[in-house]
Amino acid sequence: xxxxxxxxxxVILSTHPLPTGAFARADKKTMGIFMHIIPPHCGKFxxxxxxxxxxxxxxxxxxxxxxxxxxxxNAVRKAVSTVAPGVVRIRIIGTANGGDLxxxxxxxxxxxxxxxxxxxxxxxxxxxxxxxxxVQDSTGNRxxxxxxxxxxxxxxxxxxxxxxxxxxxRFAAERWPAVGxxxxxxxxxxxGPQPSSSLxxxxxxxxxxxxxxxxDAKISPVNYGGPLISLSGEVLGILVPLSPGDxxxxxxxxxxxxxxxxxxxxxxxxxxxxxxxxxxxxxLVHGVxxxxxxxxxxxxxxxxIRAVHPGSPADVAGLNKGDQVVRANGLQTTRFGLxxxxxxxxYAGSTLSLTLKRGDELLEKNVVLASKLKRxxxxxxxxxxxxxxxxxxxxxxQGVPVHALPDSPAARAGLNDGAIITAVDGEKITSTAELxxxxxxxxxxxxxxxxxxxxxxxxMSSITITAKTRPGTVPSLPLEFLPRIYGDPLxxxxxxxxxxxxxxxxxxxxxxxxxxxxxxTGVVVLLSESTTPPEAVLRQWADVAEQHRxxxxxxxxxxxxxxxxxxxIVVTDAVATVAKGRKLDxxxxxxxxxxxxxxxxxxxxxxxxxxxxxxxxxxxxxxxVSGLPSEQLxxxxxxxxxxxxxxxxxxxxxxxxxxxxxxxxxxxxxLNPPFPAESEPSVAQQIAAWALVLKAE
Numbered sequence: 283x284x285x286x287x288x289x290x291x292x293v294i295l296s297t298h299p300l301p302t303g304a305f306a307r308a309d310k311k312t313m314g315i316f317m318h319i320i321p322p323h324c325g326k327f328x329x330x331x332x333x334x335x336x337x338x339x340x341x342x343x344x345x346x347x348x349x350x351x352x353x354x355x356n357a358v359r360k361a362v363s364t365v366a367p368g369v370v371r372i373r374i375i376g377t378a379n380g381g382d383l384x385x386x387x388x389x390x391x392x393x394x395x396x397x398x399x400x401x402x403x404x405x406x407x408x409x410x411x412x413x414x415x416x417v418q419d420s421t422g423n424r425x426x427x428x429x430x431x432x433x434x435x436x437x438x439x440x441x442x443x444x445x446x447x448x449x450x451x452r453f454a455a456e457r458w459p460a461v462g463x464x465x466x467x468x469x470x471x472x473x474g475p476q477p478s479s480s481l482x483x484x485x486x487x488x489x490x491x492x493x494x495x496x497x498d499a500k501i502s503p504v505n506y507g508g509p510l511i512s513l514s515g516e517v518l519g520i521l522v523p524l525s526p527g528d529x530x531x532x533x534x535x536x537x538x539x540x541x542x543x544x545x546x547x548x549x550x551x552x553x554x555x556x557x558x559x560x561x562x563x564x565x566l567v568h569g570v571x572x573x574x575x576x577x578x579x580x581x582x583x584x585x586x587i588r589a590v591h592p593g594s595p596a597d598v599a600g601l602n603k604g605d606q607v608v609r610a611n612g613l614q615t616t617r618f619g620l621x622x623x624x625x626x627x628x629y630a631g632s633t634l635s636l637t638l639k640r641g642d643e644l645l646e647k648n649v650v651l652a653s654k655l656k657r658x659x660x661x662x663x664x665x666x667x668x669x670x671x672x673x674x675x676x677x678x679x680q681g682v683p684v685h686a687l688p689d690s691p692a693a694r695a696g697l698n699d700g701a702i703i704t705a706v707d708g709e710k711i712t713s714t715a716e717l718x719x720x721x722x723x724x725x726x727x728x729x730x731x732x733x734x735x736x737x738x739x740x741x742m743s744s745i746t747i748t749a750k751t752r753p754g755t756v757p758s759l760p761l762e763f764l765p766r767i768y769g770d771p772l773x774x775x776x777x778x779x780x781x782x783x784x785x786x787x788x789x790x791x792x793x794x795x796x797x798x799x800x801x802x803t804g805v806v807v808l809l810s811e812s813t814t815p816p817e818a819v820l821r822q823w824a825d826v827a828e829q830h831r832x833x834x835x836x837x838x839x840x841x842x843x844x845x846x847x848x849x850x851i852v853v854t855d856a857v858a859t860v861a862k863g864r865k866l867d868x869x870x871x872x873x874x875x876x877x878x879x880x881x882x883x884x885x886x887x888x889x890x891x892x893x894x895x896x897x898x899x900x901x902x903x904x905x906x907v908s909g910l911p912s913e914q915l916x917x918x919x920x921x922x923x924x925x926x927x928x929x930x931x932x933x934x935x936x937x938x939x940x941x942x943x944x945x946x947x948x949x950x951x952x953l954n955p956p957f958p959a960e961s962e963p964s965v966a967q968q969i970a971a972w973a974l975v976l977k978a979e
Contacts, residue, residue: 354481357513358466362479364515367420368394368451369477369508371470372427372441374407375414391469391477391508392417392441393520394450395557399425399443402557403507404522405432408439417443420475431560434567435627436493436548437522439507440560451509453550454516458487458495464513465497467521467545469505477508485544490524491623494546501545510547519547569630569651571596580619593656599649602640609637625651657949659726661749664690665697666767666978667714680704681735682717685766687978688759695747697734699766704742705733721979724749752951756923756968757975767974768831774801776828778816783855787840790856791816793824794833797863804832804870804973807857809879810901812838812845823966830970832870835860847881854892868894870973877903887920897921897976899969902957904941922952923972925965 374388392403401417408429415427425445432439459465463484470477482499489496497510501521509517524546548556559566572594577585587605590597607615611634615621628634630653638645664687681704686692703711706720707730724730728749735742780791795801806827811819819836827834837856839849857871871894875883880903887898887905896918898905904924922945926938938954945952953972958965 354464354513357464358479358481361466361511361513361515362468362477365451365468365509365511365517366476367449369420369468369470370394370401370448371418371473372401372403372407372507373416373418374412375416389471389504391471391505391521393507393509393517394419394448395554397447397449399427399446399448400430400557400561401427401441401443402520402553403439403441404520405434405437405439406503406506406523408432415441417441418473419448420477422473431563432565433556433560434565435629436552436556436566437524438520438548438553438556438560440557451511452516453554454512454518455551457549457551459484459512459518461486465495465499465518466511466513467497467499467501467505467508468511469502469508469521471502471504478505480505484518490546491627493548493552493627494522494524495519495549497545497547499545505545517550519549520553521545521547567630567653568626569628569632569634569653570594570655571601571625571634571649571651572655573601575618577618580617580622582618583616585618585621591655592658595649595652599636599647601636601638601647601649604640605645606639607636608639608644609635611635630654654948659751660722660949660951661724661726661728662691662752662978663721663724663730663747663749664692664978665703665721666974667717681711681733682714684717687757687975688763689757690978691747691750695745697732697745697747702735703732704735707731708733718979724979726751753975754953756953756955756972758963759971759974764829764974767977774828776824778820781859783859786852786855788852788855789838790835790859791838792833792835792860793820793827794860794864795831800865801831802865802867804830804867805835805857805861805872806832806969806973807835807837807853807871807873809837809845809853809873809883810876811836813843822964826964826966826970830973831867832970832973833860833864845879845882847885849882850886850889853882853886867977869977871895871897872969872973872976873898874901874969875899875903876901880904881906888918890918893918897923897973899923899925899972901925901965902927904938905945907941907944920950921976922950923969924952924954925957926954927957 370392372390372392374390388407390403390407392401394400395402412429415429416424417427418424423445425443427441427443430440430442461484465482465484467480467482468477469479472478480500482497484495485498486496488494495510495518499510503523505521506523508521510519510521511517525544556566572591573587573596574589574591575585576588585606587596587601587603587607590601590603607621609615610621610624613620613624615624624634628651630651632651634649634651636647636649638647666685666687667682681702683700683702684697685699686697703717705711706717709720711717711720721730726749729746730749731744731746733742733744774795776793776795778791778793780789782789795803806823808819808823816836819834823834826832835856837845837849837853839845839852845852853873873883873886873895875898880900883898883900884905884907886892886895889895897920900922902925904926905922924938924942942952942954955968958968963971
């Protein structure tokens with residue numbers, strides 16, 4: 283027997299296995315405290331009165347903690363069970379727009395909003411033309427559905443099912459829930475009566491241009507389209523793929539934030555109002571003004587209109603270059619980001635009420651936003667600046683040396699190789715950047731007057747060139763022309779090397795010149811060759827890469843499998859790793875994809891956070907752009923080279939032609955040559971020649 287200080291009568295407790303209730307659920311830290319109060323002994327141990335009181339208090343606190351956890355858990359289970367009948371599993375069945383017509387499917391979640399078979403879901407998975415849509419409710423019943431309309435700002439899709447009768451859940455009447463309140467993200471990947479759930483809190487409101495609820499509940503891509511609910515079982519909002527810096531245009535912007543503690547939902551009140559508008563069958567698209575501003579920095583306090591697109595809503599409303607926006611729809615626009623948010627959450631057809639400052643005068647203007655701008659075809663002169671990358675920021679009072687592509691408007695007008703442009707339409711040119719800025723704005727059939735100095739700089743003249751359309755075919759470049767652009771061939775050894783990007787299990791192999799050589803190169807990223815033996819790739823590409831000074835980059839994921847649309851980071855890390863320490867010709871960075879990687883290629887090319895990726899080649903495939911707003915396609919001004927088979931199935935031909943038509947309607951430069959025969963320049967040779975044309979204005 284043990285006595286505590288010899289003052290108290292001991293309490294004898296038997297040592298039995300811990301009960302399966304509260305003690306069994308205690309964590310390791312809690313059990314450590316427990317064992318400190320009650321040291322383990324064989325058989326029996328004793329507590330003095332003071333320790334007994336501490337022990338009883340501890341038990342009370344532990345019981346209260348477990349009880350609180352049980353209450354939250356029970357509330358979550360009850361809330362999820364309450365909404366479960368109105369949460370549906372959506373299977374999207376379609377054909378890959380990549381060229382092989384392989385049947386594929388994708389699962390996502392939706393919320394029933396009426397007993398008439400109407401379901402709201404997110405845009406994820408609906409950026410093409412699905413062959414079929416199946417909606418499965420909690421009882422297992424399946425029904426075919428069709429898309430009624432899409433909201434491209436809030437990223438919601440309204441579906442109509444053939445069968446009816448499923449009751450919708452209860453929707454919250456308040457637009458914004460309290461910050462800090464419990465929230466549960468609900469999704470339905472698998473069939474069955476109960477959906478999956480993830481518990482979190484409402485971490486913020488009025489997010490992403492003021493349209494979204496933010497939650498820290500974990501949201502997988504399958505959850506998109508599902509409800510964000512309260513513990514009382516009310517639907518707070520519909521989960522959609524937004525991201526903190528969302529441009530309002532990227533279809534899968536939020537997927538990259540999966541498991542990050544940042545997710546977004548459109549408030550239930552707004553979602554139901556949007557559904558009412560979508561019932562008309564008309565898509566809701568972003569509105570555009572047709573202006574360019576002096577900055578894109580959302581924190582900038584000093585911003586003015588830099589350019590007004592001819593015939594645009596801004597032009598019709600009377601906005602001028604140099605105007606400063608003071609208020610937009612009654613909001614004081616003290617920062618550019620505030621004005622940008624007003625525009626990005628406005629639909630085509632809506633009116634922006636603007637207060638402008640023009641000099642010392644305040645003006646009121648109403649701008650009716652359009653769904654797209656009428657884009658005048660961009661002109662093509664065929665002028666390539668010499669040393670474009672190395673001299674882009676430097677200044678030279680002597681002007682900029684240039685070359686003329688063979689058979690281009692510049693060559694036909696008599697512009698000689700080595701000529702130095704000193705002015706464009708009377709505006710002095712001192713750098714490559716200034717030359718590009720003046721030539722990129724030239725439209726088809728526009729005349730441009732160039733002031734020219736000879737290569738010796740002693741004779742001055744002028745030349746007038748009429749811009750034509752950009753080439754519709756890949757030009758055949760004489761071998762003697764290449765040294766004029768790239769300089770004389772260097773005696774440089776090229777080699778294949780392998781690298782591993784930091785902190786990842788991915789890898790990359792590349793074909794590059796020796797590191798000690800200061801050479802400006804382009805980059806060709808071969809997305810579809812990760813499982814192809816490097817020797818086979820180099821047989822097609824090595825000579826072309828050396829001749830045109832193109833780095834070859836082959837990204838490989840950690841599983842060493844064919845790349846998929848989830849491997850965007852694999853690609854960007856690979857390019858960054860190979861490019862580190864090298865001088866790149868940013869006008870000649872190309873993605874090359876076959877059918878299986880066409881989705882990944884399009885995703886990379888249209889991503890607003892990857893500004894250097896602006897050109898892509900599709901080999902026996904085509905970009906998946908069906909359903910994307912034309913403004914999104916035009917925003918990065920991408921360029922596409924699409925090789926097609928001479929013989930195609932009617933379905934493949936129709937899909938490829940529609941993709942090409944969508945791109946050209948958006949003002950995107952698209953070439954569509956047939957796959958080359960054995961006697962013609964190879965695919966690699968044509969890609970390299972096209973890369974050179976990309977440098978020309």
